[in-house]
Amino acid sequence: MKKHYDVAIIGGGIIGMSIAYHLAKAGKKVILLEANEVGKQTTSAAAGMLGAHAEGEGHEDIFFQVGRASQALYEKLKVDLRHESGIDIRTSAGGIMKVAFTEEEKRALCRMQHLSTFQWLEASSVKKRMPQIADDIIGAGLIEDDVHVEPYAVCRALWQAAVWYGADVKEYTPVIEVKQDKKALTIRTVEGTFTCDHLTVASGVWSGRFFGELGLSHSLYPVKGECVSVWNSGPALAHTIYHGHCYVVQRDSGKLVIGATMKPNEWHALPTLGGIEAVIQKASQLMPSIQEMPIDQCWAGLRPATSDLHPYIGRHPDDERILFATGHYRNGILLAPMTGEIIRDLILGETVNEEWLDAFRIGRKEALFE
Numbered sequence: 001m002k003k004h005y006d007v008a009i010i011g012g013g014i015i016g017m018s019i020a021y022h023l024a025k026a027g028k029k030v031i032l033l034e035a036n037e038v039g040k041q042t043t044s045a046a047a048g049m050l051g052a053h054a055e056g057e058g059h060e061d062i063f064f065q066v067g068r069a070s071q072a073l074y075e076k077l078k079v080d081l082r083h084e085s086g087i088d089i090r091t092s093a094g095g096i097m098k099v100a101f102t103e104e105e106k107r108a109l110c111r112m113q114h115l116s117t118f119q120w121l122e123a124s125s126v127k128k129r130m131p132q133i134a135d136d137i138i139g140a141g142l143i144e145d146d147v148h149v150e151p152y153a154v155c156r157a158l159w160q161a162a163v164w165y166g167a168d169v170k171e172y173t174p175v176i177e178v179k180q181d182k183k184a185l186t187i188r189t190v191e192g193t194f195t196c197d198h199l200t201v202a203s204g205v206w207s208g209r210f211f212g213e214l215g216l217s218h219s220l221y222p223v224k225g226e227c228v229s230v231w232n233s234g235p236a237l238a239h240t241i242y243h244g245h246c247y248v249v250q251r252d253s254g255k256l257v258i259g260a261t262m263k264p265n266e267w268h269a270l271p272t273l274g275g276i277e278a279v280i281q282k283a284s285q286l287m288p289s290i291q292e293m294p295i296d297q298c299w300a301g302l303r304p305a306t307s308d309l310h311p312y313i314g315r316h317p318d319d320e321r322i323l324f325a326t327g328h329y330r331n332g333i334l335l336a337p338m339t340g341e342i343i344r345d346l347i348l349g350e351t352v353n354e355e356w357l358d359a360f361r362i363g364r365k366e367a368l369f370e
């Protein structure tokens, strides 16, 4: 007889693992199937910023609301995960310093002025906090709540804790086929076939094929990001430096993570010399002393993007046993706790914020990405 689970999850990145953790903790019998190694794809490539303010456009919109709510969930999650897994997810203090070189950039940043979480600092105050910063900035917006975590540590902690609550996690187990019929959902893998009451597709940028197999026409495309890390030979950075798509993040280990390029539709996750050169050039304009620092490593990851750059979090429009949690683009680390809670609540039949569900619904009207 085939083994039966309450919930099967495809994909062991931070999103799938957060879902496994939340459901196993709620008492569900869960299996998570990972094609390679847990957390080693896009999740490991991330800088780990919880950039609800820094990454948003509107600061009044749904992304900001959900991002702020997910940031808040990290507060409890880090304590719970420490207890449940023994792993410290290494939340930093300090937040993000979003710098401006021109009056126009200052004006754009100061649209956040009405938020109590935003503080405009003139160049001299920024310099006092961060002597490493470039001389030609005119100031910066300090957002102390946009802290960062260590993405792989979060994923590993969720994994250990999910297993502690009884989840089965299988690495090197790609899902080959999903079959829907009225009686059951059947998942075929290289390790055998399982049945389940609910299925969640959380396979990052590789989720597209499951949309097709499950009768939907939605797709995802990669936006490759290349990064380099160096050993910080100077004083630790008090805040993440952020400008455009470029950032410098201080890790506990003494490394600085420097990112990242934005290359749509590149499917190979290897960094190129040109990409790394561009990242180093931009970061040197923000913090000239990085030029002297020894290189640790270079890497790349594929951000899973949808046509409107918002994730799909919710039910299959025609089969409520099937759910999707994918397309988290630049913000999967930030949104992982809230995504886990939303999918858990949908499966448990609990109330979920309708406005959020609507914004992330599969089948919403999406503006074309330009």
Ligand code: FAD
Pocket (backbone or CB within 6 Å): 010, 011, 012, 013, 014, 015, 016, 033, 034, 035, 036, 037, 038, 039, 040, 041, 042, 043, 044, 045, 046, 047, 048, 049, 050, 051, 173, 174, 175, 176, 202, 203, 204, 205, 206, 207, 224, 225, 226, 227, 259, 260, 300, 301, 302, 303, 304, 325, 326, 327, 328, 329, 330, 331, 332, 333, 334, 335
């Ligand atoms: P993944 O981590 O890619 O996991 C999906 C998993 O599914 C993979 O492990 C894959 O092997 C598995 N899989 C695929 N097909 C199958 C199959 N058939 N069967 C079984 N398993 C399968 N976000 C932030 O919030 N803050 C940041 O600072 C940040 N920085 C970033 C920097 C860079 C350079 C990049 C590239 C991304 C960054 N992101 C950041 C975005 C974040 O990394 C992603 O949104 C997030 O990792 C997506 O997680 P995921 O679990 O959906 O995907």
Ligand code: GLY
Pocket (backbone or CB within 6 Å): 047, 049, 051, 055, 225, 259, 260, 303, 329, 330, 331
């Ligand atoms: N959120 C940072 C990045 O995607 O590069």
